[in-house]
Amino acid sequence: MSTALAEMPRSIPAFRPASVAKSRNLKKSYGEVVALRDLNLEIHAGELLALLGPNGAGKTTLVRMLLGLARPDSGSVSVLGSDPHLGHVQTRVGAMLQVGRVPETLKVREHIDLFSSYYPAPLPIAETLKIAGLEDITERPYGELSGGQKQRVLFGIALCGNPDLLFLDEPTVGLDVEARRQMWAQIRTLIGRGKTVLLTTHYLNEADALADRILVLDKGTIVAEGTPAEIKARAMGKQIRCTSRLSLEEVRQIPGVLGVKADRNAFELQVNAAEPVVRELLQRDSWLGDLEVTNAGLEEAFLALTQNHNTDSSKERN
Amino acid sequence: MAATTFPATLPVTRRSPARTITLFYKEAKYELLKNVRIPVYAVSTVAFPLMFYVLFGIVLGSGNPANRNEGAVYMLATMGCFGVMAVSLFGFGVGLAIERGQGWLQVKRASPMPIAAYFFAKLFSAVVFSTVIMLLLLAVGTTFGGVRLPLTTAARLVGILVAGSVPFSSMGLAIGYFAKPNSAPAVVNLIYLPMAFCSGLWIPLFMLPHGLRVFANFLPPYHMSQLALNVVGLGMAPASTWLHVEGLLSFTLICLGLAAWGYWRDEGKLYG
Numbered sequence: 001m002s003t004a005l006a007e008m009p010r011s012i013p014a015f016r017p018a019s020v021a022k023s024r025n026l027k028k029s030y031g032e033v034v035a036l037r038d039l040n041l042e043i044h045a046g047e048l049l050a051l052l053g054p055n056g057a058g059k060t061t062l063v064r065m066l067l068g069l070a071r072p073d074s075g076s077v078s079v080l081g082s083d084p085h086l087g088h089v090q091t092r093v094g095a096m097l098q099v100g101r102v103p104e105t106l107k108v109r110e111h112i113d114l115f116s117s118y119y120p121a122p123l124p125i126a127e128t129l130k131i132a133g134l135e136d137i138t139e140r141p142y143g144e145l146s147g148g149q150k151q152r153v154l155f156g157i158a159l160c161g162n163p164d165l166l167f168l169d170e171p172t173v174g175l176d177v178e179a180r181r182q183m184w185a186q187i188r189t190l191i192g193r194g195k196t197v198l199l200t201t202h203y204l205n206e207a208d209a210l211a212d213r214i215l216v217l218d219k220g221t222i223v224a225e226g227t228p229a230e231i232k233a234r235a236m237g238k239q240i241r242c243t244s245r246l247s248l249e250e251v252r253q254i255p256g257v258l259g260v261k262a263d264r265n266a267f268e269l270q271v272n273a274a275e276p277v278v279r280e281l282l283q284r285d286s287w288l289g290d291l292e293v294t295n296a297g298l299e300e301a302f303l304a305l306t307q308n309h310n311t312d313s314s315k316e317r318n
Numbered sequence: 319m320a321a322t323t324f325p326a327t328l329p330v331t332r333r334s335p336a337r338t339i340t341l342f343y344k345e346a347k348y349e350l351l352k353n354v355r356i357p358v359y360a361v362s363t364v365a366f367p368l369m370f371y372v373l374f375g376i377v378l379g380s381g382n383p384a385n386r387n388e389g390a391v392y393m394l395a396t397m398g399c400f401g402v403m404a405v406s407l408f409g410f411g412v413g414l415a416i417e418r419g420q421g422w423l424q425v426k427r428a429s430p431m432p433i434a435a436y437f438f439a440k441l442f443s444a445v446v447f448s449t450v451i452m453l454l455l456l457a458v459g460t461t462f463g464g465v466r467l468p469l470t471t472a473a474r475l476v477g478i479l480v481a482g483s484v485p486f487s488s489m490g491l492a493i494g495y496f497a498k499p500n501s502a503p504a505v506v507n508l509i510y511l512p513m514a515f516c517s518g519l520w521i522p523l524f525m526l527p528h529g530l531r532v533f534a535n536f537l538p539p540y541h542m543s544q545l546a547l548n549v550v551g552l553g554m555a556p557a558s559t560w561l562h563v564e565g566l567l568s569f570t571l572i573c574l575g576l577a578a579w580g581y582w583r584d585e586g587k588l589y590g
Contacts, residue, residue, distance in 0.1 A: 067428045088332070090430040097428060100420030105355035106348060114348050117341045118431045120333045141355075157425065 018045040020165050020196045021066055021084075025075035028061055028220075035061040036220040039075070043165070043198055048191050050207035051200040052231075053217035059200040060098065062217070063169045066198070067095050080165065091120055094163035096154045096171055104143025108134050111142060112156050119161030131189055132156035133182060148179030155186060159195075166190060168199045172206060184209055208232065238274040241266055241292040244285045254280050266290060333430075342435050349439035350446055353409055363408060364451055367401030371455055374520060376463040388552070390463030394455055395546035396519040398479040399539055401451035403514065406444045406486035407493065407506045413440060414494025415502035418584070437491070444483040444490075452476040467550065475549045482542045485566045488573035489538070495580025513537050523554060541565035 019042050026039040035058045043049050051059050064070040065077050068085025082089050102111075112129060116122040129135050132155050137145065142153060151171060158166055168187065172180040187210055190197060201207055207214045208228045216224040216231065224234055237258060243266045244251065251260050251267055256277045259270040271277045274293045281288055333341070354360050375393025417423045426436060456472060459465035467475065490506075497505045514520070516530055517540035523531050534540040541562040547553040548562075555561075 064424075069424060069428060087430055090428070091333075093428075095425070095428040097421065097425050099422055099425055101416065102422055102425075103352050103417075105352050110348055110351070114344050115429060117337070117344045118429045120337065154425075157429075161429070 019043065020045050021077075021079040021198070023062070023065070023072075023075065023077045026062070026065065026072045026077065027074045028058075028065070028070065028072050034220055036065075036072070039220065039222065041215065041222070043196060044213075045196055046191075046194060047212040048187070048197045048199060048210055050211035050214045051198060051217055052202065052204060052207045052214050053200075054202055056219075057202075057217040058220040059202075059217055060169055061220075063095075063097075063167050063198070063200060067093065067167060091161065092164045094158040094161055094166045096151075096158040096166070096168045098169055098173065099154065102142050102150070102153070105141055107139055107141050108145070108153055108156075109138040111153055112160050115157045116160045119163075121162060122160050123162045125160070128156050128160040131159060131186065133186060146179075148175050148182065151175060151179070151183060152186070155183070159190065163195070165196045166198070168197060170200055170202070172201070172203070180206070204232075237270050237272045239294045240269040240271060240274055240277060240281075241290070241294070242269075242281065242288055243267070243290045244281065245287045246281075246285050250284070251281075254284070256280075338432075341431070342438055345431070345435040345439040346442040350443045353413075353443050353447070359408060360447075363401065363405045363447060364454065366404065367397045367451055368454055368458065370400065370520070371397040371458060372462070375459065379463070387464045387466070390459050390465050391467070391550050392522065392547065392552050394459045394463075394465060395475060395479070395550060395552070396543045398452050398455055398475070399482060399517075399543040399546060400514050400519050401455070402444075402448040402479050402482045402542075403486045403510055403539055405447040405451065406483050407490045407510050408503070409444050409447065410440045410487045410490030411493035411497070411506050412490075412502045414491065415497040416499040418494060419499030419502075440490075441483065441487050444487050445480055448480045448483050449476065452479055471549060475546055478546050478549060479542070482546075482566075485538055485542070485570040485573070488570045488577065492573040492576040492580065495577050495584060510539075514539055516540075517543060519543055535565070538566055538569045541569075 021041075021043040023039055023041045026036050026041075028034075028036040039058070039062065041062070051062065053059050061070060065072055066079055066084055068079075068083065068090070077084055080089050080092055084090075084093070106114075109125070109129070112125055112132075112134070116125055116128065122128075123131075129138055132152050134149075134152055134156055137149055140149075142150065145153065155168075155171060158168065171187065172183050175183065184206070187197065187199070191210075199207070199210060208231075211228055214224075214226060214228055214231045215222050224231055226234065241263075246267075248260060248262055248267070251257065251269065254277060256271050256273065257269050258272065261268050269277065278291070278293070371393055375390045375397060379389030379393075414423075417426075423436075427433070453476065456465070456467075456476065460467075493502065493505060493509070516526075517523075517534050517537045518526065519539060523534055523540070544553050544555075545559065545562045545566075548556055548559055
C-alpha cells in the first residue's frame, strides 16, 4: 500500500530525488573479518530504504559509518552533504541503535527529556511521547519496561530531535508479532511526516511491509537492489512439486531449474518462473503427475537469494 | 543515479547558548537522579564511610576519653577521603565502563550531545555525593564523637575533600576507559581498598611499617588525606601542603593523560 504510493513519483523519469546520504567504495575490516567491501549506496530524500541481510552481513557497520561512529578503511561517506560526525549533521540525524543496557533507573519521560535537550529544535516532548506510543508509560523506569516498550523508548530517542534522516538499526529485533506490527505503524508515521529513513532488518517481510526500496546486503556487498516487488520477484522463485519417471539428473538439466531435490517419491524443483519449466516437464514426461506449483516462502526465498550469491558471486555482484 | 546534492540552505542546526546551558543542567540532573536511584551505589557509597567512621572513629575511641576527640577528628578527615574516593571511582569509573562497554555511550555519541556535558555530569554527581557524605560525617562526629570544629575549619575540611572529587574522578575516568563493564567493580575494589589502607585512612601512617610510609608518597589518598588533616592540625608534616598539592596534581595529570589515550584509542576503534 505505502509501497505503491511511494513508487509513483520515482517512475516519472524527470523526477530526480535528492540524495541525502551517500557512500563510495566503502571498505572496512575488523582484523581478519571483512565487514564491508566496496560498498556504494545512496539514500534518497523522503524514502524508506531497507537494508536487508543476514546477521553479520555488515548492516550495523554501515549504519555506524553513516552516523560517524566508525571510520572506513577506505572510501567515503557523506551525510546531508558533509562528514557525518560533524555537529551540524548530527543535529539533523536520529539513530536507533542496538544497545546492551540503557540506564534503568531513569523514567521514560526523563530519557526523552534529556535527549530532546541535545537538539537545537526538538519536537515537543508530548509529541515525541505520542508518536513513539509512550504516553501510558511516561513515569515508568526503563528497567521495568517490556521488550517492545524498551524498543519504543529507543525509537523515541531517535525521533525526539525532529531529525530529517533516521537510522533504525534492527528496530524490531526480538519483538513478538504484536509489538512488531506496532513498531511498523510508528515507522510509517515517520514516513508520513516526510522523514527519510534507513532501516536495517533481517526479515524480508519487514522490508516488504515498509520500504520503498530494498538493498540486499550479504558479506559486506550489495547483492540485489530494487523495489520490494522486484526483490521478491528475484528472490521468490516458485516451487514445483511433481512425480515423474525422469531421473533427478534429467530434471536438473531442464533450463530454468535452479535446484531439485527428491522428496519421498516426488521431486521438488526451485525455479524463477514456473510455466516454461512445467511445459518442458510435460513434454519430456507424459507420465508426470501430482503437479503442484507454489510460491516459495519469503524467508526461504531470501535465503536462496543470499546463498545464490555465495555460490555464484561474480555474476551477482554486477 | 541521482546526482543532486542536498539543498545548500540548511535549517538552524546551532544550539543557542541558553539551550546549551539547559543541556548541561539536564545531563547533570539526570546523572545524579540515575545514581541516587541505584541503591547499591547510593547506599553503599554513603553508608560504608559512615559505618567505618562510627566503628573506628567513634566506638573504638570512646574507651579512651583523653584521645577520643582526636581520633574522631582524624577519622573524619580520612573517612571523608575514603568516601569521596569511592563515590568518584564507582560513579565515574564503573559508570563509564558500563555505559561505554554496553553501547549506551554510543547512542549518546550518535546524538549531538557534547562529550563535555557527559563528563561534567559525572563530576557533578560525584561532587554532590561527596558533599552529602562529608556533611553526614560531620554531623555524626559532632553529635556522637565530641568533634568541635570552628565553622571555618569545618568548611575548609569539607571544601578540600569535596575538591578531591577531581583527582579521583580523573582516576575513575582512566579506569572507565580501560576496564571491561563486568570486571570494572572488581578492578575498582582491588585498587581502592588496598590504596586506602596503605594511605593511612584506617590506621594512622605513623603506626604502619616504615616501608609503607615511604610507599604512601606515591598514593593519591595519602596526599588527599594529609591535606585534610593539615586543616585540623593532625597532618604528619604541617608545612607539606604544597608537596601534597603537587602530588595530587601530577596524579591527576597522569590519569587524564591515560584517559585521553583511552578516549582516542576508543575513537580509533570506532573511527579507525
